[in-house]
Amino acid sequence: MAEHNNFGAALRHAAGTTALAAGGALALGGALFGYGMLETQKFGLRRETLHVLPRGSHDIKVLHLSDIHMVPGQETKIQWIRELAELQPDFVINTGDNLSHRDGVPSLIKALEPLMAFPGAFVPGSNCYYAPKLKNPFKYFSRSDSSPSPSSKDQLPFEEMHRAFGAAGWSNLTNRSHSTVLNGLRLDLTGVDDPHINRDHFAGWTRGSTTSDQAPHVRIALAHAPYQRVLDQFTEAGADVIFAGHTHGGQVCIPGYGALVSNCDLPTWRARGLSDWEYAGKSVPLNVSAGLGTSRFAPIRFACPPEAILVTLKARR
Missing domain, CATH: 1.20.5 (Single alpha-helices involved in coiled-coils or other helix-helix interfaces)
Known part of the structure; x- marks a missing residue:
């Protein structure tokens, strides 16, 4: 017992x-x-400096925004983005995934309105076209290169958003190229539609006169998702700097280690920050943004706070 x-x-x-x-x-x-x-509310500004401009050029301050994933009512995010205008950038680059809700456009435009007073350019991400879906989060880790399967029911009002960008004078670089003059220097811009949903088609650079390459210029390339095939195309074509987003910096990272996934074929150690992409004997600075938002179905970040980036382009030494 x-x-x-x-x-x-x-x-x-x-x-x-x-x-x-x-x-x-x-x-x-x-x-x-x-x-x-x-x-997700700990917004921060990362500052970078790149010596990529022709000698004798004046500095160009580029504000890089990505992955805003706007949802109505995100007033803290809206106000923080609006205050970025105080930086007085010379040029604004937006690398897509601006929405996470079909009613998010008015809030997005409210956030970006002060910044649309400056010259800019943009490319879309899949979450400019299609709303995110609720899905098993473990699939994100098991199949990082998977592409979504959107339907007409998921469509977002991207046309309204793009019209607002265009009315502000921002260049739409969706599989397009464009040239403009800024601070006495010609900016050659090119971009692709979102590689994550296989809509990318590299258009090359804007064709000028036979002597256009002899004039002072800088070549800037944009993509939402930094897939290696696209980075290789940009690098081989002579880009001076590449801007991308999509990765969220890994979104959930391990302190002291970093990102577990990049959600594309980019190595995880490149999922956030500035690095040099090498291809065909050439090396190009690659700036990948950790983004300013998340899917509304996964509203968390860990060891990877949201960011905007101010990149100062300077003359080569």
Whole structure:
């Protein structure tokens, strides 16, 4: 009988320990999720400097925005983006995924309105065309190069957004190229539609006169998703700098290690920040933004706060 009582007591103790551990795990998980939601509001500005302009050129301040994923009511995000106009950029680059809700366009335009007073250019991402879907988050880790399968029911009002951008004078670089003059320097711009949904087609650079390459210029390339095939095309074609987004910097990172995924075939260590892309004997600075938002179905970040980037382009040394 004593052995039976001891066995029962051991079972009760084990059950209590298991329940305590389970409760602790739930509490920890809840705390991490809460912190992850809080980090989505920790907006920051990253500053970079690149010596890519012809000698004797004046500096050009480029503000790089990406992955805003706007949802109605995100007033903190709206106000923070509006205040970026105080930086007085010379040029604004938007690399797509601007929406996460079909009613998000008015909030997006409200956020970007002060910045649309400056010259700019943009390319779309899949979440400019199609709304995000609720799906198993583990698929994000198991198949990082997968493309979404959108339908007509998921379509977002991207035309309204693009009209507003165009009315402000921003250049639409969706499989297009364009040239403009800024601070006495010719900017040759090119971009592709979103490679993540296989809509990219590299249009090359704007054709000028037979002596146009001899005039001072800088070549800037834009893509939403930094797939290697696109980066290779840009590099081989002589881009001086490449801007991209899409990765969210990994979104959920391990401190001291970094991103676990890039959501494309880009190596995870390049999922956020400035690096040099090398192809065909050429090397080009690649700036990948961690973005300013998340899908509304995955509203967390961990060790990867949202960002805008101010890149100062300077003359080559």
